[in-house]
Amino acid sequence: MVAGGGTAGHIEPALALADAVMRARPDARVVALGTERGLEGKLVPARGYPLEMIPPVPMPRKPTLDLLKLPLNVRGAIKQTRAVLSRVGADVVVGFGGYVALPAYLAARGRIPIVVHEANARAGLANKVGARFAVKVAAAVPDSGLSSAEVIGIPLRASITELNRAALREEARRFFGLHPTAPTLLVFGGSQGARSINNAVAPLASEFAMAGIGVLHAHGPKNTVAVQQIPGAPPYVPVPYLERMDLAYAAADAVLCRSGAMTVAEVSAVGLPAVFVPLPHGNGEQALNGQPVVNAGGALMVTDEELSPEKVRDVVMPMLGSPQRLQAMSAAAQGTGHRAAADVLARMVLDVVGK
Template sequence: MERAPRILFAGGGTGGHVYPAIAVADAVRRLVPEAAIAFAGTETRMEWDAVPRAGYPIHPITVVGLQRRLTPANLVFPFKLVRGLVQSRRLIEAFDPDVVVGTGGFVAGPVLLAAHLHGRPLVLQEQNAYPGMTNRLLARWAAEVHIAFPEAQQAFPPGKCVLSGNPTRAALRTADPHEARRHFELPEGAGGAGAPVLLVFGGSLGSQALNAAMERHLAALLDAGDVFVIWQTGSRYFERLQARVPAHPRLRLVPYIDRMDLAYAAADVALCRAGAITCSELMVTGTPAVLVPSPNVAEDHQTVNARSMERAGAAVLLPEARLEADLVEAVRGLLQDPERRAAMAAAARAQARPDAAERIAHAVLARAGYRLATTV
């Protein structure tokens, strides 16, 4: 009797690393319900809560990032690296995975290195157009590297990349625009269309730069006469902004949006950062966007993501340095041009890969030596 596949996932630190891993794990479980799935992560980072909530066991690995500047924190790096490698070796021996999947973040380093030394096949998933350091270092040992942006293949060894896309939630593809408008109390016009809607968000924690620019220019955006604004501030900024921003019948000011599927379905234009998962969600939902890359991320990878979207005709790149000067013109230009929005939506959907999780899951199971009756 064929052994059920055993798959270990390693990735963490941010949602951009954690949620793609969970999406692929969910796809594996749909394909092979008896599969044994486990995660490796860091107790102090978000994966420690997100993975158990998704229904998977997680094992602790000690890891710390090497700072790019001279700092006393780097003195403990060698000791924690050794400890993490020992923990990773023990985990590989105990769980006995058929394949190990890395989605980036420092924790993937020791786990995948230990797996390689034990002769286990490695599969990487890279979310960004400019790959992270961990995946770049591990790629030499990987059997496959699944990428979301064509530009990423330049950073990896030839012949290893598969353009699979970023795994995204299935609910994004099935959200009903009518339900979305009701959810946010937005009017509907003939045929289900309504007043144009601008969706503003800076991730779950919010963006200080986006919030400051919106506070300054909100009146100019609402002066268009029929524009509605859904503005997710982030929980840490909400109370201050709620006290300072005047209430308006066409403004929906919220700390957090737990139904992003409905938010995308309601929006005509998004003003947001250019994280990899956000870009992939914009593609899947066909949402025209003004992308403001964060300048505070490694290797400025959000700018590379945004440029890829802009080249495809799916978004407008607005550097943070030009945010105050150009926000109103960039957003109004799209809200007032339905033909351009339609072209951008089509371009976004043309770049989308809504079956990314299933494609990667099939590849992972194949590397695990598990034979499926069908393939994607």
């Protein structure tokens, strides 16, 4: 049973583990646990895995009426989760954090072995609780706050870890309608886009074109950008959403993006030089996620507050204009990646089942 619902950052590592388990043991069965509120209702069935639903138990960040209801909500979710674990005959529960993982950990405690994986640089509440009962704890990076964690990286899907950017480059450029040879920047701000990134990059469309730089910009399905195209120059291609991230990575020479844990892991694994713009909200974990790649020389970091068209003009454009710099950054980024994380975690999980 994999428990990683809510956001793609929790779901994708769970599905990457599921794929790795099935590669290692085709006779195995993997079932995902989720709620109606998360993206798992769309992502899990699309990957071919059964999905069992439980009530969501979000953790209130402030003292509200919801906080008073929390014990009762948790108790109900635990009861339903135990029924699911019994019905599917779970031999191990693997949690990836978030409000699906907490009921799973509490339901499995003392009954079924627990394995915890922490993707972020700073562990969340659910995984801190789960780690206390787990037989194995893994983390993406050191110093996550889980003292017993083995650092393995983040499980990634095979379409990313096996991506040959050079071999796919021509097909990827053609797929998006990009210039076949011009240096190309990939811009995205997560599945919903990022307004600050859009506002900093889109106004420079004509300048990118005049500099001979192509742009593939995923602006988010709820946002729009107006860009000026220059006839004969490399096109600026705005799209609402990137269904084929593998082709987007293959088409690009560098990326400007947020630094969520999954994004950092994927960008590093494929060796793309990056300019990370951490999300300014939360506990600062996005800056922590990207810092190891910055320290290694594979990325730059610009705060959301600093980001502007002028900053993009001064920092990003010169980077795209230097093939030597891009090559050095690419090698440095790839050196920080963990391409085998899914298989490592799968061996860990199967070993727990074997024991």
